[in-house]
Amino acid sequence: EAGVTQFPSHSVIEKGQTVTLRCDPISGHDNLYWYRRVMGKEIKFLLHFVKESKQDESGMPNNRFLAERTGGTYSTLKVQPAELEDSGVYFCASSQLGQVYSYEQYFGPGTRLTVT
Amino acid sequence: GQNIDQPTEMTATEGAIVQINCTYQTSGFNGLFWYQQHAGEAPTFLSYNVLDGLEEKGRFSSFLSRSKGYSYLLLKELQMKDSASYLCAVRVPGTYKYIFGTGTRLKVLA
Numbered sequence: 001e002a003g004v005t006q007f008p009s010h011s012v013i014e015k016g017q018t019v020t021l022r023c024d025p026i027s028g029h030d031n032l033y034w035y036r037r038v039m040g041k042e043i044k045f046l047l048h049f050v051k052e053s054k055q056d057e058s059g060m061p062n063n064r065f066l067a068e069r070t071g072g073t074y075s076t077l078k079v080q081p082a083e084l085e086d087s088g089v090y091f092c093a094s095s096q097l098g099q100v101y102s103y104e105q106y107f108g109p110g111t112r113l114t115v116t
Numbered sequence: 117g118q119n120i121d122q123p124t125e126m127t128a129t130e131g132a133i134v135q136i137n138c139t140y141q142t143s144g145f146n147g148l149f150w151y152q153q154h155a156g157e158a159p160t161f162l163s164y165n166v167l168d169g170l171e172e173k174g175r176f177s178s179f180l181s182r183s184k185g186y187s188y189l190l191l192k193e194l195q196m197k198d199s200a201s202y203l204c205a206v207r208v209p210g211t212y213k214y215i216f217g218t219g220t221r222l223k224v225l226a
Contacts, residue, residue, distance in 0.1 A: 004158065031212055042120070043159075043203070043216040056211055091159070095212065104149060104161040105214070 002026070004108035006092050012114045018080040021111045025074070025094030032075050033095075033105060034067060038088040046090075049075060050097060082115045089113070118142045120217035122204050127223045128194055136189045136220045138204035146209040150178050150189045153201045153219070162189065162202075191222075199224045 005024045013019050025032045034046040046065070047057040051072035060067070064083070069075040079086055089112050093105040120140045128134040140148070147166040151159040165171055165180035165187060177190040191198055201221050205214035 033213065035214075035216075040218075042218045043205075043214075045213040045215070048212055056213060059213070104164060105212075106161070107151070107158040109156070109158045 004092055004094050004106050006090075006108040006111050008111060009109065010112045010114075012116065013082055014116055015084055016081045018078065019082055019113060021077045021079075021090050021092075021113070023075045023077070023092030023108060025092070026106055028096070029094035029106070030072065030097035031095040031105075032069060033093040034075070034077055035091040035093065035107075036088050037091065037110075038085075043091060046077075079113075082113075084115050087113055087115045118215050120204055120206060120215060122202075122217040122220045124218070125221045125223070127225060129225050130194055130196060132194050133190065133192050134194060134222065136191070136202050136204075136222065138187045138189070138217055140185050140187075140204070140206050140215075140217075142185075142206050142208070142215060144209035145182060145206060147207040148178075148180055148187050149205045149207070149214065150176075150187075151203040151205065153203060155200075159203055194224050196224050196226065198222065 007022045030051050032049040035043045037043045045059040048055045049069045066078045089110040091110045093107045095105045096103045122138050150162040153159040163178035170179045175192045180187045201219040203219045204217040
């Protein structure tokens with residue numbers, strides 16, 4: 001079974017440009033999450049989709065970030081316009097939907113974003 | 117506030133036992149997870165504790181004390197491949213999101 005995949009693995013853009021990150025969750029996982037790790041800091045939650053609906057977007061830093069999950073399959077995270085402080089590793093994770101809270105989240109390898 | 121503390125780095129010898137501690141102060145608790153992350157790779161799930169006590173899984177065990185806000189991950193018979201970062205994460209009640217610690221970088225020496 002394929003794991004969570006993310007594209008691209010690395011992206012280097014200039015301040016003010018736009019970047020779109022993509023995440024393909026494990027097939028059948030209705031929960032999809034975005035997290036971010038800024039250099040030297042902990043991984044921080046950005047938002048959570050259940051199927052195509054945003055369940056929790058309390059971690060989104062500002063309105064330069066837009067996440068979508070049309071059709072409830074893959075998700076995109078767009079940063080527009082990018083700022084220097086947006087540099088970091090963006091992780092996507094997915095998990096099963098159900099009543100069992102022990103379901104762990106499966107993480108992708110991350111997209112390393114560098115804004116210059 | 118939400119705070120999870122782990123040591124930044126640890127070093128141990130191949131074949132030895134190492135204990136990685138995690139303390140948390142969070143506004144609620146709904147499970148504690150340990151993940152392993154090799155450099156440049158995805159964090160991978162190791163263990164889950166929601167009740168007090170020890171959970172054992174092969175060479176890895178995880179312990180939880182909710183009253184003390186404390187957990188540890190115990191790695192036995194260390195192997196070189198265990199060199200990685202170990203992330204402690206607490207799930208926020210009523211949500212699926214994790215609060216992570218900064219991770220503990222473990223180096224296993226021959």
